[in-house]
Amino acid sequence: MKGFRISTNNDELDLNVIHQFVSTSYWAQGIPKSTLEKAVLNSFCFGMFESSGSQVGFARLITDKATFAYLADVFILESHRGIGLSKWLVKTIVEHPDLQGLRRMVLATRDAHGLYSQYGFKPIENPEILMQIWHPNIYNKSTA
Incomplete structure (x- = not known):
């Protein structure tokens, strides 16, 4: 898209924008910056930038780039929504050469099913086969 670019170079990421x-x-409220930095450093990240270099979007995958990927922390800053950037970001991710041939790519979303379904994501067919260890309040210091 004119005036924007996507990069997988972690050195370009603005951790302050991402953390803010x-x-x-709703999915990571209160996450400490050090925890997010560790997550970013150990993930395959996609940053979206204006031509000025300012970061306006982000997504990261927890992946082995061979069999599995979990898509997380996808966002476009509110000031840049409504012009197709989220569609371009998700399309770029699912079409990335390093992510072809995966057996499974998953994500969790509360409100963006319409976006992801355009790129092949579907509800889990057999949710009973999945299990989790879940600590929903881990970043809330009063309950952690």
Whole structure:
């Protein structure tokens, strides 16, 4: 898209922008910056940038790049929504050469099913086969 670019170079990421958004999200509210930094460093990340270099979007995958990927922390800053950037970001991710041939790519979303379904994501067919260890309040210091 004119005026924007996507990069998988972690050196370009603005951790302050990423943390400001993710730490106030419904899925990772209160995440410490050091925890998010560790997650970013150990993930395959996609940053979206304006031509000026300012970061306006982000997504990361926890993946072995061979069999499995979990898509997480996807966002476009509110000031840049409504012009197709999220579609371009998700399309870029699912079409990335390093992610072809995966047996499974999953994600969890509360409100963006319509976006992801355009790129092949579907509800889990057999959710009973999945298990988890889940600590929903791990970043809340009063209950952690």
